[in-house]
Amino acid sequence: MKIAILLKQVPVKDATLELSGDNTWIDEDDVQFEINDSDHYGLAEALNIAKANDGEVTVVTMGPDRVKDSIKQALAKGAHKAIHIDDEEMSSTDPLTRAKVIAEAIKDENFDLILSGLQSDDFGYGQTGVLIAEILGMPHATLVVETEILEGKIKVKRELEGGWFQNAELPLPALLSIQSGLTDIPYATIKGIMMAKKKPVAEVDADDLGVDLDTGAFKLQKIYTPVKSKETVVLDGDADSIVSQLIDKLKNEAKVL
Amino acid sequence: MQSPSVHDFFDFNSLLSDEERQVRESVREFVSSEIQPVIRDYYRKGEFPRHLAKPFGELGLLGSNLDGYGCPGLNNVAYGLIMTELEYCDSGIRSFVSVQGALVMYPIYSFGSEEQKKKYLPKLATGEMIGCFGLTEPDYGSDPSGMITRAEKVDGGYKLNGRKMWITNASLADVAVVWAKLDGVVRGFLIEKKTQGFTAKPMHGKLSLRASDTSEILLDDCVVSEDALLPKSAGLKSPLSCLTQARYGIAWGVMGAALACFNESLEYAKGRIMFDKPIAGFQLTQNKFAEMMTEITKMQLLLVQLGRLKDAGKMHHAQVSLAKRNNCYQALQIARSGREILGANGIMDDYVCMRHAANLESVITYEGTHEIHTLVLGQSATGISAFQ
Numbered sequence: 001m002k003i004a005i006l007l008k009q010v011p012v013k014d015a016t017l018e019l020s021g022d023n024t025w026i027d028e029d030d031v032q033f034e035i036n037d038s039d040h041y042g043l044a045e046a047l048n049i050a051k052a053n054d055g056e057v058t059v060v061t062m063g064p065d066r067v068k069d070s071i072k073q074a075l076a077k078g079a080h081k082a083i084h085i086d087d088e089e090m091s092s093t094d095p096l097t098r099a100k101v102i103a104e105a106i107k108d109e110n111f112d113l114i115l116s117g118l119q120s121d122d123f124g125y126g127q128t129g130v131l132i133a134e135i136l137g138m139p140h141a142t143l144v145v146e147t148e149i150l151e152g153k154i155k156v157k158r159e160l161e162g163g164w165f166q167n168a169e170l171p172l173p174a175l176l177s178i179q180s181g182l183t184d185i186p187y188a189t190i191k192g193i194m195m196a197k198k199k200p201v202a203e204v205d206a207d208d209l210g211v212d213l214d215t216g217a218f219k220l221q222k223i224y225t226p227v228k229s230k231e232t233v234v235l236d237g238d239a240d241s242i243v244s245q246l247i248d249k250l251k252n253e254a255k256v257l
Numbered sequence: 258m259q260s261p262s263v264h265d266f267f268d269f270n271s272l273l274s275d276e277e278r279q280v281r282e283s284v285r286e287f288v289s290s291e292i293q294p295v296i297r298d299y300y301r302k303g304e305f306p307r308h309l310a311k312p313f314g315e316l317g318l319l320g321s322n323l324d325g326y327g328c329p330g331l332n333n334v335a336y337g338l339i340m341t342e343l344e345y346c347d348s349g350i351r352s353f354v355s356v357q358g359a360l361v362m363y364p365i366y367s368f369g370s371e372e373q374k375k376k377y378l379p380k381l382a383t384g385e386m387i388g389c390f391g392l393t394e395p396d397y398g399s400d401p402s403g404m405i406t407r408a409e410k411v412d413g414g415y416k417l418n419g420r421k422m423w424i425t426n427a428s429l430a431d432v433a434v435v436w437a438k439l440d441g442v443v444r445g446f447l448i449e450k451k452t453q454g455f456t457a458k459p460m461h462g463k464l465s466l467r468a469s470d471t472s473e474i475l476l477d478d479c480v481v482s483e484d485a486l487l488p489k490s491a492g493l494k495s496p497l498s499c500l501t502q503a504r505y506g507i508a509w510g511v512m513g514a515a516l517a518c519f520n521e522s523l524e525y526a527k528g529r530i531m532f533d534k535p536i537a538g539f540q541l542t543q544n545k546f547a548e549m550m551t552e553i554t555k556m557q558l559l560l561v562q563l564g565r566l567k568d569a570g571k572m573h574h575a576q577v578s579l580a581k582r583n584n585c586y587q588a589l590q591i592a593r594s595g596r597e598i599l600g601a602n603g604i605m606d607d608y609v610c611m612r613h614a615a616n617l618e619s620v621i622t623y624e625g626t627h628e629i630h631t632l633v634l635g636q637s638a639t640g641i642s643a644f645q
Contacts, residue, residue: 030259069275076279188283190317190329193276 001055001149004106005046005079006116006129008036009063009070013121023222028066035070038117042178044185045147046115047078053149056080060106062098062206064088075196076188082199083109087206093123094216099131104209107136113154114175118143126177133175140175141168145182263523264516266550269557273334280335284342287316292346297606299468303461305353306468307429314384318343318354320362326378328362334564337509345513348616349469355510356425357381359502361388364434364445368487368495373447377432389430389457391421391474392496398423399629400644401436401443402493406476408437408446414482415439417446417454420475423623427457427472434487435474436496445487445495454479465619501574504624505567508580511588511620512556514613518588518595519549521609526598536598545594552587559583575637582630585621592617 011017011026012034018027035043046057059074061067062085071082085105106114114136116129126142133140146157150169158166159179170176188196206213233249235242250257261268270278291312299306313319317329318339324330331339344351362381365373380386397403406419417437427433433448433455448455456475463471487495523546526537536542563580566572592614596603603610621627632643 072275072279073282076283187287187316188279189315190280190283190321190331190335193279193283194329194331196279197276 001050001053001113002058002109002111003046003050003055004058004060004109004111004114005039005043005074006102006114006132007039007043007059007061007070007074008117008120008122009033009061009067010036010120010122013037019223019225023224024220025223033066033070035073036117036120036122038119038178038180040117040185041180041182042115042117043074043077043079044183045178046113047186048183049113049147049149050080055112058083058109058111060102061085062087062102062105068201071201072196073188075199075201076192077186078192080199082201083204084201085204085206085209093220094218095123095125095127096131097211097213097216099128099135100211101206101209101213102128103132103135104211105204106132110173112172114138114173116175116177118177118179129175129177136173136175138173138175139170140177141170142177143179144176145179147176263550264520265557266554267558269554269561272561273338277332277335277338280331281338281342283316284318284339285345287312288342288346288350292350296347296350296468297612300347300349300612301467301606303463303467305349305426305429305470309350309353310384310387312384313354313357314382317382318358319384320358320366320378320382322358323362323366323378326366326374327382328378332564333505333567334561337506337560337564340506340510341513341516343513344510345517347468347612348510348514348620349466351506351510351513352425352466352469352620355503355506356390357384357388359506360390360499361432361434363502364390364487364490364495364499365447367498368445368489369447370484370488372484373487377447381432386431387426387429389424389426389433389472389474390496390499391424391427391433391435392500393423394420395422399626401496404436404438404443406435406437408439408444410439411480414480415446415486417448417476417479417481420473422473423460424457424472424474426470427474428459428470430457433457433474435476436490437476439486442491443493443496445490446481447485447487448476448479448481452479452481465615467615497574500624501577504577504581505563505572507620507624508563508577508584509560511584511617512553512560514617514620515549515553515556515584515588515591518592518610518613519546519553522546522549522595522598525602525608529600542598545598549591549594552591556584556587575633578625578630578633581625582627582634585617586627589614589617589621 012032015031020027050057057079059071059079059082061071071084119126130140141156141158143159144156145159148155153169153171154174155169160166235245320328321331322333322336340351343354365377381388392401394404408415408417431450435446435448436443454477457472459472526542527535529536559580592610595610596614599608599610602608636642
């Protein structure tokens, strides 16, 4: 069974972030990166499924050179090989463009199962996995908290809102986006770390995949830190006038009435 | 030019390989998720968290710098980093791993027969078996050559009599590496816990290393078979070579304790307001941090070079003495300074500095006291031994 885990590298959760000079990303100089949280659970689930079904796990990661650290970490935790889609420029943050690039890079691998995390901890679009499934013509399920491989299909439990769950079966090949917390994340063992050096990492250049990286569905213009503002209005007049002004503001400005 | 990191002032990180950094990260993750949340309770109870032995084995931390027989053959810098990460949490936790690897697996690896290696090393590596090392006696600590414990040849084996004290892990151990004089020569014996005449008794009332087992071993006409003798052990230099391995790990370990105290007291000082400003802004406090940073930086640079020398097969035991002596002493000063910065809060076990300081009182004493290592260095400097 061939399993892929789409794994993104994101800034560590408690990183102090500064904006880059052109206000389109953060200044990466002093920032540490880690495997995106829900992708990490996806990796753990991929390893569990592979173990129970004599499978092979391929890590698929797009990004600049620094993402190799996360690839090595995933290989040390037991993944068998990796594909690094080298995107040194981090050319587009548009999920559709990225999905096209990743789909193009993996389409000939014929994976039986593709897992991704629920969403990334940096942009948080939650779309890339699903878009890849659409491009590759696969069924997909999001927010998966349990999986069970059956003959030619996979049974999943999805987390809905309000404490509800949905059970569904999908024919394989399929793509699932994994909710954090569904299984224990393994630690990289010393032997795993030493063996990871010998595992194959295929390098693919994002520019060579025939996808137009510059004209995506949308382009990120600017990111900025939230602007703090505070405005106090003092209502004048007698009590009746103040009450009617207040009701007007609550109805028409604050829209809470 | 950006300011250097306060935790790594001379970019020690850049002296490490990717693999070494990965090992450090993995152990750090494990320690912070699995041990940090429970260490205070175990320390209070005065108990080693026994459930950690197998996870340590699964991670590959037991005998990690040995090669073969289930051991991964890690280099000595990565091995040292493991010790640092463990002792960042508690010296007792690092002691467990040190003893298992450097004082039990190493002597079996170096002085054992092929059968002994095959029988014990894989199980010690997985944590399925726990070991201990019995050298010190009630009346012979710094001078082990005077040991009273004797082995005598009997029909089909050896009979041992004597008493060992201050033995880490002895009450937990499935097998003890016990040193005894056979015909006047110090030899090593592997004694399994169920052997008749072998008793391990926990020592109570410790104010230090409370999350570690420290026991006495009594040998009362303890008869073992011939294959219990470590055949290649010959004289006091055999156990001393084990101690060199363990001291090497201690020199790295105590840097973890020092870093933990530095980090905790620095965060506290930045947030603790007195006379309308953070106490970190007072010169007396800043002096403490300047000393801590300086000493931690010196430890980092000294250790990485010591590790490279060990990997190249060029490490001398006197160099290990220098590192063990200096680092234990400085780590203890840092823990005490950290405790002072924490003020009254520092005496509570909500904070780590005082626990580390209490632990380091043992660590500066065991595996060669500060004084003995001073004399080792004195001998290196002058060529004259102060022992004899």
